[in-house]
Amino acid sequence: MKRPLMTPDHETFRTSFDRFLDAKVLPRWDEFERDGIVDRSVWKEAGSAGFLALEVPEEFGGAESTDFCFNAVLGEQINARVMRGFGLTLHNDIVVPYLMRLGTREQQRRWLPGMVTGDIIAAIAMTEPGAGSDLSGISTRARRTTTGYVVNGQKTFITNGQNADIIVTAVRTDDDPYGGLSLLVIERGMPGFDRGRNLDKLGMHAQDTSELFFDNVEVPAENLLGQENKAFGHLVDNLPRERLSIAVGAVAAAERAIALTIEYVRDRAAFRKHLSDLQNTRFVLADLATQTRMARVFVDDCITRHNAGELGVDEAAMVKLACTENQVHVVDRCLQLHGGFGYMAETQIGQLWRDSRPQTIYGGASEVMKHIIGKSLVSTTPAEGKS
Structure with a gap:
């Protein structure tokens, strides 16, 4: 089917990504399915090849693309090649836009370059054992302190949960069901932040999907993404x-x-x-x-x-x-x-x-x-x- 929105540039990009999948992902796919995770080296190779965080500005190492068709090409080929477990599209299509739209210049400077290179893998954490599609049920709480927030709670079914270096996390900062939610970026290595087991799923075996636990995690105020209570x-x-x-x-x-x-x-x-x-x-x-x-x-x-x-x-x-x-x-x-x-x-x-x-x-x-x-x-x- 001829698709008017796809230009020769998009198809060249598709061919390039297919070659990347053939060379770097396909030979190890059985290993990734068995281990339940795509090795971090593949993320770095994807970054080197220009397949991560496409819309990030050139000043932070990105391609500064404003055309979602290029993102769509990546998502199409991952699915067409039956490699749905590679969490690249979540990194590109879901987490990057939050940092682009809501991030301060300092936040963008801290995280976006690594997201382009694959040195920083991103996840987003909304779902909890008691809250799925209904965001008003989120109970993970962030208590305000003089320097930021203290976070307590649990998330589950988090894509890229084992690999992730930064997690955009929906937390409750007020009791208002919808008007009391905020977004905090929780980083690998923060004391009190632990990952549970890599969940055993019916499908998408190569995708690391995890429980996340927050026990008095101290998050600095500068990790607030967007406005408090406006998440x-x-x-x-x-x-x-x-x-x-x-x-x-x-x-x-x-x-x-x-x-x-x-x-x-x-x-x-x-x-x-x-x-x-x-x-x-x-x-x-x-x-x-x-x-x-x-x-x-x-x-x-x-x-x-x-x-x-x-x-x-x-x-x-x-x-x-x-x-x-x-x-x-x-x-x-x-x-x-x-x-x-x-x-x-x-x-x-x-x-x-x-x-x-x-x-x-x-x-x-x-x-x-x-x-x-x-x-x-x-x-x-x-x-x-x-x-």
Whole structure:
């Protein structure tokens, strides 16, 4: 499919990233899946190759890109190559924007150069054992002191949780459910900050996903990101981009699943015919390809709107809902067409299937996306937040 938003420069960048994956990631992927973490050396190699923190200004070592299409290319290829466990897109698409939008010049000087080179790996910590999509339930508390804050609490399901050197952490600084949240940057090595086990997940085995514990962690005032008690608004402003990034990967994964399945059914025989000759196979693939083509058009339109600063909260919820639900459905039906082979752990379709399931959960569960969309449809007040 010809995509008007993708120029020759984007495709050259795609080819370059594919070569990087072939040379630096693919040969060690089984190791990363087994160990539950992508080695830090790969992050540094990604930084050296220019694939980290693309929008960081040149003065801090970045490319100063304002075109999200380049970020999208990275997310598409990680998913198309079935390497969803590499947390590069979270580092690039989710954490970097917080520092770019909210960080003081001193904060940017401290952290952005390392995020470009891969010497600093970033994470964001919102989810807690008792608070997922509902941010008002956050209970990790930061008590004000004369020099900053003392943080106590726990986070869970944190992507890049083992590797991360800095964690943008949502904490409670006031009892107001939404008006009492703040963002603190908690750094590796701060006394009282401990990481729990690397969680054993159904899929995305190469992605380090962790529990984080804060026991009287002293965080200096200069690590406050944005304004105190204004984090809910900061999060709302940044969530559209996060959800767009998830949708980008969802479409790429669905397209890859369809391509793998077409290749398989052309070769696989049943009832003295190729599976591709059977009407059911063709009808299933026709439905999947049509739905995924619509998802592709939708996500590309949202990328264009994001580049123009026009992607709203409700539209981002729509594209995240539509594309991730489609991904889960497509991959499941494609696995069905593979039969028993599809259920084998070593097959790409099996890996896509296990890696697809959390897509409708993180970044805001599908049910929450429906709530946001429904509320925007009947509300007389426009939804806030543009990415």
